[in-house]
Amino acid sequence: MARTGIQLLLLVALTAAISGASASSIPEEVPLNPLEHDSLHAKHFDGGEHNAQFDHEAFLGPDESKKFDSLTPEESRRRLGVIVDRIDEDKDGFVTLAELKNWIAYTQKRYIDEDVGRLWKQHNPDNNETISWETYMLTVYGFMDDLTQDEKEQEENGVSYKSLLKRDRYRWSVADQDLDDKLTKEEFTAFLHPEDHPTMKGVVLLETITDLDKDHDGKISVDEYIGDMYRSTEEDDEEPEWVANEREAFSVHRDLDKDGYLNEEEVKLWIAPHDFDHSEAEAKHLLFEADSDHDDKLTKEEILDKYDVFVGSQATDFGEALARHDEF
Numbered sequence: 650m651a652r653t654g655i656q657l658l659l660l661v662a663l664t665a666a667i668s669g670a671s672a673s674s675i676p677e678e679v680p681l682n683p684l685e686h687d688s689l690h691a692k693h694f695d696g697g698e699h700n701a702q703f704d705h706e707a708f709l710g711p712d713e714s715k716k717f718d719s720l721t722p723e724e725s726r727r728r729l730g731v732i733v734d735r736i737d738e739d740k741d742g743f744v745t746l747a748e749l750k751n752w753i754a755y756t757q758k759r760y761i762d763e764d765v766g767r768l769w770k771q772h773n774p775d776n777n778e779t780i781s782w783e784t785y786m787l788t789v790y791g792f793m794d795d796l797t798q799d800e801k802e803q804e805e806n807g808v809s810y811k812s813l814l815k816r817d818r819y820r821w822s823v824a825d826q827d828l829d830d831k832l833t834k835e836e837f838t839a840f841l842h843p844e845d846h847p848t849m850k851g852v853v854l855l856e857t858i859t860d861l862d863k864d865h866d867g868k869i870s871v872d873e874y875i876g877d878m879y880r881s882t883e884e885d886d887e888e889p890e891w892v893a894n895e896r897e898a899f900s901v902h903r904d905l906d907k908d909g910y911l912n913e914e915e916v917k918l919w920i921a922p923h924d925f926d927h928s929e930a931e932a933k934h935l936l937f938e939a940d941s942d943h944d945d946k947l948t949k950e951e952i953l954d955k956y957d958v959f960v961g962s963q964a965t966d967f968g969e970a971l972a973r974h975d976e977f
């Protein structure tokens with residue numbers, strides 16, 4: 650079923666209400682839906698189009714890539730040149746696949762460390778050894794005490810305050826390795842970024858299925874699968890071709906036992922294929938995009954020639970940044 654604009658607006662309103670509620674007690678937004686804000690659900694190929702933003706975030710980290718968006722193409726290139734010198738660890742003038750992979754892994758780790766550091770400080774200003782569930786729950790979900798049961802359970806797109814609380818509670822209990830119901834900084838990292846944590850694989854799988862399984866029958870239909878990446882704005886909109894391709898991918902590649910649904914095992918193989926290495930996959934992709942002379946390594950010139958593949962700074966963004974600047 651196509652989703653109407655009003656339904657989407659309601660979802661946006663609910664999401665805003667949730668972040669607004671926690672913002673009253675916490676200065677910066679708490680990632681209430683880390684699955685969306687993290688790499689797991691980021692769409693490398695969005696709408697069938699290659700999503701350049703995905704590459705920029707992998708290469709620079711989400712925070713850094715936003716900064717690049719407001720630079721002129723010239724400044725963007727200059728800074729990229731400085732970064733290339735850092736990536737080229739052995740300083741032989743070539744960036745190899747291994748060097749690129751190391752850089753991307755470093756970038757992602759830096760982002761996670763900064764993100765966790767910031768939230769750790771917010772929830773634990775005294776810098777105690779641990780944060781208790783009680784403290785975390787009161788700060789993030791304390792506002793629920795003032796809601797009626799209906800308000801707590803009101804669902805929009807399968808999400809309610811109550812279900813978010815339940816999800817966080819379960820995730821917390823799995824991240825809590827020594828079972829004292831408090832999280833050390835290391836455990837808190839697993840809680841906030843479960844997608845990168847070996848012990849959290851089961852949680853990520855469960856949350857993904859819960860997110861997708863709108864009719865709560867425990868399996869993912871093709872419409873639930875498509876609904877996660879595409880919602881037509883008008884009832885009578887014809888689906889774009891890439892959506893048809895995704896439907897086919899569902900039948901051919903995802904639904905391995907051909908029963909028309911994805912079960913737990915099939916979702917697992919989809920979101921976390923065996924031995925899949927995100928840094929390596931992204932490094933290979935960037936190398937492929939920029940390696941003009943096909944010698945499997947990149948010179949600085951090759952990278953700067955394709956600077957838009959690596960960093961932001963699109964002409965339109967630059968225009969907008971200038972417009973914002975004019976307001977002051």
Ligand SMILES: *[C@@H]1O[C@H](CO)[C@@H](O)[C@H](O)[C@H]1NC(C)=O
Binds near residue numbers: 780
């Ligand atoms: C840190 O520990 C102290 C002493 O146990 C406690 O009084 C305080 O509430 C704790 N801080 C937080 C944020 O939990």
Ligand SMILES: [Ca+2]
Binds near residue numbers: 861
């Ligand atoms: Ca279902």
Ligand SMILES: [Ca+2]
Binds near residue numbers: 909912915
């Ligand atoms: Ca199946």
